Amino acid sequence: MYFIYVLSLISLTTSCSSASKNVEADNSLSGLYITALEEVILTDSALNRSMEYISIDYDQTPALSDSDGQHIMEFLRRKYKVDVYNLTYEQLLKQGLNEGNESNLRGILLQIEKVELADEKNEGTLVVSKYRSNEGSISVKITLQYRDNNWMVVDLVTLKES
Numbered sequence: 001m002y003f004i005y006v007l008s009l010i011s012l013t014t015s016c017s018s019a020s021k022n023v024e025a026d027n028s029l030s031g032l033y034i035t036a037l038e039e040v041i042l043t044d045s046a047l048n049r050s051m052e053y054i055s056i057d058y059d060q061t062p063a064l065s066d067s068d069g070q071h072i073m074e075f076l077r078r079k080y081k082v083d084v085y086n087l088t089y090e091q092l093l094k095q096g097l098n099e100g101n102e103s104n105l106r107g108i109l110l111q112i113e114k115v116e117l118a119d120e121k122n123e124g125t126l127v128v129s130k131y132r133s134n135e136g137s138i139s140v141k142i143t144l145q146y147r148d149n150n151w152m153v154v155d156l157v158t159l160k161e162s
Contacts, residue, residue, distance in 0.1 A: 027146050030068035032124050033058070034075055035151035036142050037110055040128045041080070043140060044161070047132040053107030055085040055092055061112045082107065089131070103134040113139075122146040127159065137162050 037056065041048060054076050058064060064072075073084040085092075089109055092098065099106045114127040122145060129139040143155040 027121070027149075027151075028068060029062065029064055030071045031151055032126075032144060032146075033064070033068075033072055033112065035144055035153065036112075036124075036126045036128055037072070037076065038079075039142055039153050039156065040110060040130050040138075040140060041108070043156070043158075044130065044138045047108055047130055047136050047138070051080075051082060051107045051132075053083040053085060053097065054080060055087045055097075055107060055109045056112070057086070057088050057109060058112040059088070061115045062117070105132055108132055129160075135162055 041054075056072065056076075058069070069086060073086065077084045087095065087097075087109075092105060092107075092109065093102060097106055098104055109131040111129045111131070112126060113129060114125075116125045118124065123143070125141065125143045127139065127141050129137060131137040137160070138158065139160040141155075141157045141159055142153055144151045145154050146152075
């Protein structure tokens with residue numbers, strides 16, 4: 001009986017471990033973006049307090065396929081258990097997704113402002129901002145490298161914080 005219990009535990013641990021690595025092992029643009037966006041979400045976590053949604057504005061970046069965009073949004077939806085949109089600041093206001101005055105959002109807006117990819121596609125540098133209100137935002141420059149089947153943050157510089 002003990003042997004069956006240990007075998008079941010090992011099987012469960014192995015299956016959970018491989019499932020959590022699927023995204024990180026993805027050497028595509030979506031894998032790069034997910035790692036960068038997660039890093040920004042974790043940076044200045046006070047901006048995440050009581051967030052009702054995450055909106056990603058990646059219109060100024062290299063074209064993502066629809067499936068890559070959906071993959072990113074679904075990953076964030078499952079991880080943070082909030083609605084995820086692909087809306088700009090102006091579109092969020094039109095949808096009424098702000099609170100109080102116009103500058104305060106009920107969620108966070110992540111804007112991928114700039115992406116530079118190395119020729120070998122194993123390194124990328126992104127400028128990403130996280131906005132909650134005029135008094136609550138941050139912009140960072142993140143450099144990531146693809147090593148050992150994972151995107152890893154190798155440098156993060158805060159460009160602006162309010």
